[in-house]
Amino acid sequence: MTKSSKKELETKAKYNKLPDVQKKRVENNRRRREAEKNGTVKKGDGKHIDHKTPLAKGGSATKSNTRIVSASTNKGWRKKNPEMYKRRTLI
Numbered sequence: 367m368t369k370s371s372k373k374e375l376e377t378k379a380k381y382n383k384l385p386d387v388q389k390k391r392v393e394n395n396r397r398r399r400e401a402e403k404n405g406t407v408k409k410g411d412g413k414h415i416d417h418k419t420p421l422a423k424g425g426s427a428t429k430s431n432t433r434i435v436s437a438s439t440n441k442g443w444r445k446k447n448p449e450m451y452k453r454r455t456l457i
Contacts, residue, residue, distance in 0.1 A: 393427035406434055414440035 370378075381387060397415045401407045407415075416435045419425030
């Protein structure tokens with residue numbers, strides 16, 4: 367793993383303070399805890415909670431809109447759908 371520069375860390379910190387980013391993270395963490403409670407995932411298993419309809423496109427964090435996928439599957443959608451992944455301008 368490469369070491370992040372000071373500028374990269376500052377940018378990530380600004381991004382993570384955005385209200386909509388925090389809201390999504392809270393929803394993702396809640397779904398993850400529910401899945402752990404149900405026994406469908408375990409801590410450190412490399413699985414992600416994926417949203418069938420992304421939250422950024424109006425999807426919800428309901429149980430019917432989530433599924434359990436591998437980390438590579440969940441992160442790989444950006445390559446297949448570059449129009450959905452756009453950079454934000456941080457203030």
